[in-house]
Amino acid sequence: MADETPVIRSYESAPVIETVLSIQFRPLAKLSVPHFGLYWKLIREQYPRSELKPPILHLVEEFGSAQTKATLPPSWVEFPSESLIRCWFMEEKQNFFLQVQQDRFLFNWQKINLTDQYPRYSQIKPIFIQEWERFCSFLESENLGIPQVDQCEVTYVNHIDYPSDQEAYSELKNIVSYWSGLSSGTFLPQPEKVNIQVRYAIPDNSGRLYISLQPVIRTRDAKEVLQLNVTARGAPNSSKAEDVFEWLDLGRKWVVEGFTDFTTKQMHKLWGRER
């Protein structure tokens, strides 16, 4: 498949610490625990580490009622159940990893060391296409069904170093273009913490963009940072690979352009905006 990634904004040293590409499909009832092991055997050379995690909710963007619908399994589902398992298959260095559950296939890149460079979407996408095709071939060879894709998702997680002192949030306007930090009167002091959540509709009911900014402690180094998550979610035109990856291109465009609009030009300069 030719790489037709559109030219959009880019940064030399963006604060991105993780990217997640996700394809969600209707649950494959026959994909059960032993198959996760069979699939691992297929990819184990590249992804020798594994971890078990709780599954991610089945989320579908709905329009009209303007809601995001989360589907929980019926309350009578009991453990052990295939619908309650998500497997991580990780590279030795753990920068790249695949996630598989009964209704999702995800591909992550995460920054482990300070010197790790974000490998850019144009490098990540071909690997994801290859892994998706390998996963679909596995499903076919094991007679487990063909994924009926209902949503795609692109998430970029950004960590912005930020001083944690009491007065720090008076300077938030220098990072977030939407935040003025002004109040109508003089009663309120500077906020102690700020948590921002914004949702945008992508035109033609193509999906939604979610932006959230919250102060967090990063567990791996106990460092307080501002976490800026930008997620685009929506339905591709069909389950065909070309439609799925066309939507992921759209989602990635919204994530990067949304990040650019949401943050200030002052920060873009700091992050080395290239175009």
Added chain:
Amino acid sequence: MTPPAVTTSDFGQTIEARPAMLPSGAHQRSVIKVFAQDGQGVQVFPLWDNTWRTGILEKLSRLGSLQTDWNSYGSPPPSSQSLRRASWFVSSVLSDTAPRPRVVPVADGGILFSWTHRDREVEIQFCSDSTIECLMTSSEDPDGTEKALEVADLMQIDNYFSWLTRK
């Protein structure tokens, strides 16, 4: 499922029994326990609900900024290994219903957690070389029992709290 409210009317007074209110975010956390909200791999702890764990994690973050000679005895700052283990312990092992520990840096670059109840004390130290040590003392055993812990042993932290409060 939330049980329905129970209403009784007596002497003109209406008394309603309702389910107890959960601590902020408790329901959300119970859902997360079974379902994740996203596919993020980098682990973080949100600093929004103002619980004691938030306070301890903010303290650990500040300890990460200590410089060599922070105690004027030439001691090194807490090592990245001790900070990583300590912050994982607070965010992933301890819960908001666990007793709050006292957390202090130690001279060799480690971080010490301690809990005291009556005459008993439990100390868990995340050492600079990434080992974990535990010391349990009481009035009957003032020298205490010291042992090395594995990461998996920390999952049994409730056993230490049980010992601490045992009569």
